[in-house]
């Protein structure tokens with residue numbers, strides 16, 4: 001049994017046009033990406049060599065899926081520095097996305113669509129881009145909603161009525177989220 005957190009799952013279908021018109025904020029998300037270690041180091045992260053943004057116009061609908069990891073009191077009471085908590089969060093999301101992506105592959109087949117994930121591609125232990133090499137699995141790599149401009153903060157508020165919390169100094173959030181979607 002996991003004593004560090006429990007998981008809640010939320011799902012909602014809506015018109016993709018709503019996201020296109022209201023929740024794509026490329027300048028904001030690119031600014032956030034620039035401060036991440038994966039920027040220019042992973043083939044699914046900006047800056048992109050090709051136009052990846054066409055994907056938002058290819059489909060009519062979107063299934064939004066949000067996983068919320070609620071930390072236990074015991075976990076929150078543990079002393080973790082800002083850096084340790086950032087590492088913990090990175091590892092948590094990376095391990096969890098491998099689990100959800102299994103379901104997303106099934107869902108994209110069922111809906112005849114395409115899924116967007118959360119965070120950088122973790123198909124390889126080290127992305128080839130960081131070594132100056134081409135992607136080894138171009139047909140299997142998936143892009144994150146946020147890397148393609150989706151403002152996940154506002155989407156979480158509008159569709160799931162959730163105000164996100166942040167890791168700031170020694171203050172830990174009560175939860176983290178992972179937002180993914182299937183365009184169809």
Ligand code: SF4
Nearest residue numbers: 043121124127128135
């Ligand atoms: S498949 Fe490997 S090389 Fe390609 S984007 Fe993913 S991690 Fe990078």
